[in-house]
Amino acid sequence: xxTDLESEVKTQETQPRxxxxxxxxxxxxxxxxxxxxxxxxxSERRAQLLDRTATATVWTLALIGLGILAFIIFVILYxxxxxxxxxGFVFGKPQAMKExxxxxxxxxxxxxxxxxxxxxxxxxxxxxxxxxTEFAKEGRITRLVRFGADSLSxxxxxxxxxxxxxxxxxxxxxxxxLLAGALTLALLNMPTVMRTTEEAxxxxxxxxxxxxxxxxxxxxxxxxxxxxxxxxxxxxxxIVLTMGRIVGESxxxxxxxGIFVRKAPTSPLQPAAxxxxxxxxxxxxxxxxxxxxxxxNGEAAFLLLVVLALNLAxxxxxxxxxxxxGMVN
Amino acid sequence: xxxxxxxxxxxxxxxxxxxxxxxxxxxxxxxFVAREAIPAFTGAGPANLFSATWNPKSGxxxxxxxxxxxxxxxxxxxxxxxxxxxGSALFLTQMAPRRVRSIATRGVELLAGVPSxxxxxxxxxxxxxxxxxxxxxxxTGLLAASIILAIMVLPTITAIAKxxxxxxxxxxxxxxxxxxxxxxxxxxxVLLPAAKPGLLVAVILGMGRAIGETMAVALVIGPATAxxxxxxxxxxxxxxxxxxxxxxxxxLQRSSLxxxxxxxxxxxxxxxLLVRLVTHRKEVVR
Numbered sequence: 001x002x003t004d005l006e007s008e009v010k011t012q013e014t015q016p017r018x019x020x021x022x023x024x025x026x027x028x029x030x031x032x033x034x035x036x037x038x039x040x041x042x043s044e045r046r047a048q049l050l051d052r053t054a055t056a057t058v059w060t061l062a063l064i065g066l067g068i069l070a071f072i073i074f075v076i077l078y079x080x081x082x083x084x085x086x087x088g089f090v091f092g093k094p095q096a097m098k099e100x101x102x103x104x105x106x107x108x109x110x111x112x113x114x115x116x117x118x119x120x121x122x123x124x125x126x127x128x129x130x131x132x133t134e135f136a137k138e139g140r141i142t143r144l145v146r147f148g149a150d151s152l153s154x155x156x157x158x159x160x161x162x163x164x165x166x167x168x169x170x171x172x173x174x175x176x177x178l179l180a181g182a183l184t185l186a187l188l189n190m191p192t193v194m195r196t197t198e199e200a201x202x203x204x205x206x207x208x209x210x211x212x213x214x215x216x217x218x219x220x221x222x223x224x225x226x227x228x229x230x231x232x233x234x235x236x237x238x239i240v241l242t243m244g245r246i247v248g249e250s251x252x253x254x255x256x257x258g259i260f261v262r263k264a265p266t267s268p269l270q271p272a273a274x275x276x277x278x279x280x281x282x283x284x285x286x287x288x289x290x291x292x293x294x295x296x297n298g299e300a301a302f303l304l305l306v307v308l309a310l311n312l313a314x315x316x317x318x319x320x321x322x323x324x325x326g327m328v329n
Numbered sequence: 330x331x332x333x334x335x336x337x338x339x340x341x342x343x344x345x346x347x348x349x350x351x352x353x354x355x356x357x358x359x360x361f362v363a364r365e366a367i368p369a370f371t372g373a374g375p376a377n378l379f380s381a382t383w384n385p386k387s388g389x390x391x392x393x394x395x396x397x398x399x400x401x402x403x404x405x406x407x408x409x410x411x412x413x414x415x416g417s418a419l420f421l422t423q424m425a426p427r428r429v430r431s432i433a434t435r436g437v438e439l440l441a442g443v444p445s446x447x448x449x450x451x452x453x454x455x456x457x458x459x460x461x462x463x464x465x466x467x468x469t470g471l472l473a474a475s476i477i478l479a480i481m482v483l484p485t486i487t488a489i490a491k492x493x494x495x496x497x498x499x500x501x502x503x504x505x506x507x508x509x510x511x512x513x514x515x516x517x518x519v520l521l522p523a524a525k526p527g528l529l530v531a532v533i534l535g536m537g538r539a540i541g542e543t544m545a546v547a548l549v550i551g552p553a554t555a556x557x558x559x560x561x562x563x564x565x566x567x568x569x570x571x572x573x574x575x576x577x578x579x580x581l582q583r584s585s586l587x588x589x590x591x592x593x594x595x596x597x598x599x600x601x602l603l604v605r606l607v608t609h610r611k612e613v614v615r
Contacts, residue, residue, distance in 0.1 A: 051511035061416025069440045077399045127347035148351030154597040156541025248444025251543040276446045
């Protein structure tokens with residue numbers, strides 16, 4: 001019995017199980033490893049090829065995008081700069097029936113409208129933003145305000161135009177005027193001012209507020225003396241960028257302010273003709289003046305220069321402020 | 330002490346009122362546009378308003394031509410603009426050398442600032458003649474409008490898509506790269522899926538811009554009150570019809586233009602709801 005058992009154990013021990021398994025493994029290695037290896041290198045190579053193709057495609061798409069931008073700015077300035085800088089154009093009187101007209105009343109209209117709108121929209125937008133970041137608790141009210149702001153920022157500007165025409169021009173009896181346009185544009189730009197201000201105030205460190213409140217300041221004092229001054233670079237940048245948007249806006253202006261005037265407006269209650277709206281007028285009534293293309297080219301170039309200058313100014317303001325305050329904002 | 334608390338209360342209420350101006354504003358817009366549009370609905374009727382014929386002289390105020398124009402130019406603009414914009418966003422966030430990146434980002438911001446009337450004027454004086462000589466048509470129409478809209482949505486979509494791509498945690502990307510993924514595999518399998526809601530929001534808001542764009546389209550669309558028969562026949566969109574006819578129309582015709590404005594408003598609100606649905610957030614990502 002014992003020998004039987006011993007021999008059984010012995011046979012179990014001497015059974016070349018390990019070797020056998022090793023053989024099988026070796027066979028599998030030889031046959032399959034090669035295929036796996038080939039597949040890996042092929043898919044790796046394919047992945048690398050795809051990577052290179054995709055990189056080239058993305059570069060091409062981006063270059064097309066930037067190319068379009070460069071082309072636009074170059075062509076507008078190239079065609080219009082001579083007309084825009086010619087003596088008597090920017091500061092000249094417009095002509096409705098003959099050649100050689102300038103655009104001075106339109107230049108004045110654009111800046112007048114921009115400043116008037118800013119005067120209305122800044123208290124609105126900054127006030128709303130301060131309420132949202134410094135006073136309100138996240139909840140139903142803030143959600144409602146955000147929904148309002150988001151809706152306002154998606155409404156097409158031509159709809160703002162006909163709304164402004166009905167409410168301000170007709171219902172309030174303002175007539176086609178700078179004020180009617182400014183009120184319309186204030187509503188149109190309120191979400192932008194609000195958002196840039198919110199971003200700027202949110203970037204002010206919490207510790208500033210805690211320090212102010214720790215010294216006994218209430219929320220308003222904190223906002224007025226600490227948060228707003230620190231957020232000033234961001235807010236100013238937003239305002240200057242908004243000015244650029246106002247100067248470039250035409251659809252909301254055509255039915256609220258006007259498209260052609262002979263004399264520069266002197267009061268907010270007078271009709272006016274911002275440059276952007278006047279380009280539209282020149283296009284639609286072009287046939288009346290033989291040099292209408294020159295006028296529109298020059299005005300488009302000058303308008304673009306103004307917008308570019310405002311963009312540049314916004315960036316420079318942000319940079320100098322940041323340096324002076326020595327803060328990240 | 331009492332005085333201080335009172336002043337704080339007044340300030341709080343004042344600021345609250347200012348914030349509520351956004352809500353009041355949108356309510357006023359809907360109310361006044363709808364009020365002017367009511368005569369069209371009662372006088373002409375919805376069946377008339379949504380018919381295919383616009384002929385005010387015989388009392389037909391169908392907006393289908395303009396709706397078609399708006400949808401066609403929007404789709405065209407997005408088809409051309411989205412690949413460029415997403416490509417630019419990928420370029421700016423993943424591939425561009427640092428110096429190129431800051432210049433290119435600035436360039437995209439500048440493009441967003443170009444007034445739409447200026448862009449339209451450029452389209453009218455340069456692009457339309459090109460298309461005219463290439464196809465032998467008038468040069469105006471859906472093709473020209475789509476190209477202009479593609480340029481207009483480019484900065485919008487690029488900026489939002491860039492934010493969405495930048496919001497993907499660096500660790501996700503590094504994990505993919507560490508496992509041996511190529512850059513494109515990382516972008517395809519990790520970056521784009523993670524940023525998908527944000528990218529969708531970018532396209533939706535680009536769509537909003539395309540639907541609402543007026544001036545740039547008005548100069549290159551034609552205009553003509555007719556269904557487009559090809560990509561280069563003059564047609565109209567809702568915004569351009571409102572712009573061109575509002576000044577010289579009265580009565581039901583004017584009212585039906587406001588009805589079109591109302592439809593545009595509803596489309597805009599719908600897009601906002603869509604954005605919220607996509608992000609499950611209470612706030613639009615911009």
